[in-house]
Amino acid sequence: MKTMYKAIANSPSTQLATAISDTDKTIELVDGSVLPDAPNLAVIGIGETAETILYVEKNGNILNNVSRGFQGTAQAWSTGVKVARNFTAYDHDAFKENIETLNQQAGDIENLTTVEKSNLVDAINELLTKIGETGSLTTDEKSNLVAAVNEIKQKFTAHLADNEKHIAPTERTSWNNKQNALGYSPLNKAGDTMSGNLGIDNAGPGIVLNYNGVIKGNFYYLAGDDCLYLFNRDGASTYRGGFRFKPDKNVDIYDGTTYRKIWHAGNAGPFYVGLGSPEGVVTASVGAIYQRTDGAASTTLYVKESGTGNVGWKAK
Template identity: 30%
Template sequence: MIQLTKTQKQYLYTEKTGNVLTGVTRAFEGVAQSWGAGTRVARLFSAYDHNTFKANIEDLDNRLGNIPAPQDASLTQKGIVQLSNATGSSSDTEVATPKAVKNAYDIGLAAQAIINNRDGYGTTTNSGNVYTVALTPAPVAYVDGLRITVKINAANTGPVSINVNGLGAKSVLKSNGSDMTANALQANSVYSFVYNGTAFILQGEGGEYGTAVASDVLSGKTIGTDEGIVSGTMVNQGSIGTKNLTFQNDSYTIPAGYHNGSGKVVSTYEAGRTVQESSNVSLGNGAKVYANLNGKQCAQISANLGGYTGGGWSIRYNGTENYWMV
């Protein structure tokens, strides 16, 4: 809308192209007037503009007044929700932020690394006690709980480490956390290892071993050791039966090995007795005695051919029996 002066009447137009007006309505508010060619006109704020502007504001205010107050969102209606960085929340009124999504993604990657190797299997190569293995699918990183299953190509001779798919060498420890001992890993045997964040731990080892060696174990029996199953070498002596001691200070050497406890050693030599001087004392062929003659202690007397002299007494063998004589 234009007008000639502040006091002259207004004209409404719908389009202006250069200096050409089209869609002109004369005397839009008031009496029509004419102007000559070249008359200067201006676009001024009119009562029409004011009334239109005022009507628009009132309409907008009315519309805003009819908008309901915002409600919290739920599973059944739209509404306002709160942002959250949590990755383990069970809330159904909060929405995850990009940070939460990224954290969940990273957790998923770590879990995928474990899943990728749950059934992973490979045969090792080695340089001494440093082993390498390439698993398919390949793990993306060492993470807690990563499980690998490998076939060992050569027995170890000391502490072991393993490099999985080029991720770096990590120690391999026994279930008690100690280093591997020689031959703990046998050639062509299959083992499972689980990563604990620092090292791989051998699974299914079966606990601790004692200090027993082959000579401590009964022949025919076996024992588990760090080096595997060992056969015992201890001789099973069973029962040694009854062994007799026939004279004072006599002895019996117990053979090495296992005894079942039923054997025994008994003393059968004759008790001391008193005899008269010059009396013949019958001992029997090969007998041994310890005698006290007239209160005089005699040495042990052995029935040996050729006789034995001790304490002033002698013993002789006449071909049939032993006897004392002065």
């Protein structure tokens, strides 16, 4: 952003105490107190031939390290020529450029909140009070100042009632691309994949299928490449629980010391547990196994050896 130099109310003037050439870097004034502290601008002379200078140091009535012809043409001036902190073309250009820069950094002005707009209006009004009385300005300076103020006023008039929260262009792009603050695209709720580990810190159900806004009795469902399915469903007055695994896949059962494997080729019968003999009671396919919890010797384990209904069970 361009440097903006402090103005002084009413733009009081002083005069050159001594004549200067067009290359002098030190200038003596009659009353240096009428100019703002360094660094700052001052205008020597009046009208179209005036010269704007930039002084880096001010010691009493002496200006040192002066940049001659900062605007306008450096030239020789005689004793008694007027010197004042007038509003310059540089002030106008810096004022306009800095506002445009701030507008780009903050986003479009229509996206500012009411409070942000109010703060910006206060800042502009404060800046205008520092410019000084317009009576000390030339016709061109007044025209430039009016043009700059009108440009800003038009933007505020058009958007002053807009209360929407501003977001910067880069933020808007990120949200439009559905990216979070880390730059990662979030998972698509309609179907997507993810890599890495997933931890669910929740007391169940952690994963729910067929979700329609109502949890159906803690329906859990997990699956992997070896396909051990765990599920627990309670819907339509029916509670079911169990696990499944694909044929020709080993599933380990681990008690903390020993691994025991379960394997089947796809035609294994189900396992049943119950009271009493299954014969004539439990319908199953050939190969099913039944554990009788109240059995005795040779009547605890049954195997379905034949039949398609509830007969064909043999105790082992």
